Amino acid sequence: MGDNLPENEKVNVVNQEENFWLEIFKTVAMAVVLSFGIRTFVAEARYIPSSSMEPTLLINDRLIVEKMSYRFNEPKRGDVVVFNVTDKLREENFQANEAFIKRIIGLPGDEVMVKNGKVIVNNEMLKENYIKEKPDYNFGPVTVPENQYLVLGDNRNNSYDSHYWGFVPREKFIGRASLRFWPPQRVGLIDEKPTYIEMPK
Numbered sequence: 160m161g162d163n164l165p166e167n168e169k170v171n172v173v174n175q176e177e178n179f180w181l182e183i184f185k186t187v188a189m190a191v192v193l194s195f196g197i198r199t200f201v202a203e204a205r206y207i208p209s210s211s212m213e214p215t216l217l218i219n220d221r222l223i224v225e226k227m228s229y230r231f232n233e234p235k236r237g238d239v240v241v242f243n244v245t246d247k248l249r250e251e252n253f254q255a256n257e258a259f260i261k262r263i264i265g266l267p268g269d270e271v272m273v274k275n276g277k278v279i280v281n282n283e284m285l286k287e288n289y290i291k292e293k294p295d296y297n298f299g300p301v302t303v304p305e306n307q308y309l310v311l312g313d314n315r316n317n318s319y320d321s322h323y324w325g326f327v328p329r330e331k332f333i334g335r336a337s338l339r340f341w342p343p344q345r346v347g348l349i350d351e352k353p354t355y356i357e358m359p360k
Contacts, residue, residue: 203223203333205260211313211314211319212261215313216336229332234308236280239260240262240336241258241333242259242260242261242327242333245324259310259320260336261318261320264311270302271299271300272299273298274298275297276293278311290314291317295316304326307328308327308329309327310327
């Protein structure tokens with residue numbers, strides 16, 4: 160059929176086909192760029208692979224890690240943060256592309272210790288409604304260096320965290336865990352007063 164078209168109409172058909180595929184390419188390219196941009200600068204989805212943040216976060220929970228707030232504000236005590244492995248963890252053969260999730264306990268300049276089942280920051284005991292059980296270890300006192308943070312898992316006795324390997328530099332932070340979107344019965348914000356189902360005693 161196409162062989163019977165006048166030459167100028169053949170050219171139009173070819174141009175339309177080229178324009179169609181060009182538009183498809185532009186659309187796909189734009190989607191990739193936007194997706195990369197959002198994931199890099201705004202937010203990304205993560206899942207929980209371990210029990211170290213129980214009862215706040217359970218294995219296979221899905222959550223949104225937002226990246227904007229730390230561009231304008233300093234991290235706060237109580238924030239649940241996702242961060243790249245530190246140099247100390249790299250020395251222990253963790254891979255550069257691995258990430259950890261823990262709760263900020265010590266801010267730069269804070270003195271932190273764990274003693275008799277209590278976490279004490281600057282000589283004041285933290286009131287923690289989010290931990291699975293009281294820590295059964297003693298730690299510190301240590302002073303958190305400038306531009307670094309001390310982080311602990313909410314499942315204090317089953318968490319590989321700062322009381323083992325030290326502090327997290329500010330530049331290692333990926334973002335703040337802000338919202339759990341799966342499973343449906345546990346959808347909710349993640350903050351210093353988390354919403355979660357009670358773990359069995």
